[in-house]
Amino acid sequence: AQSVAQPEDQVNVAEGNPLTVKCTYSVSGNPYLFWYVQYPNRGLQFLLKYITGDNLVKGSYGFEAEFNKSQTSFHLKKPSALVSDSALYFCAVRAKDTGRRALTFGSGTRLQVQP
């Protein structure tokens, strides 16, 4: 079975400060890892993914994430938060070496960036 944990229901950060949204995963074998963002009354938008190679992945809107295999983590980061980054963020995983194509999502972390 595969699972994702996002230990923080909400993260508060001041505009201009760095932000981190945490994600740990459990999967058999190697993972494909994804971050999505959801704005109010909108579908999920893809931010970035880790497939293979460089552990630091850069994505949309200045976000990046670091894959850490030993800690089974894939934390989302941004050097300088914007108020417009306020949204619900989901981490997702699927196993690379199985036929299962469905993503398993975490419960989401609400990011609140204060002006």
Added chain:
Amino acid sequence: GAGVSQSPSNKVTEKGKDVELRCDPISGHTALYWYRQSLGQGLEFLIYFQGNSAPDKSGLPSDRFSAERTGGSVSTLTIQRTQQEDSAVYLCASSPTEPYNEQFFGPGTRLTVL
């Protein structure tokens, strides 16, 4: 190009009625997925299509739920004899064939069962 579209955007129905939710994937995407997002919950996988076949139906919560895909394109999720616990946002996603590709999500259908 056009993204994933879903209809209707909102559906209110009475307990016991059947509902059909429609998904139009991105043109050329062979994989199609249905997920459910309940209030305060994360996303729950329902079913995956590759072409017109559904190799993974493991997420369908009961036999009241079914889905089909025709012509390798449009998909319909049907819920029979709706219950109040079926109230949720139903999200459809599509992706190209390769398994490492990200899934592109539609805006969802908000289903309310009274």
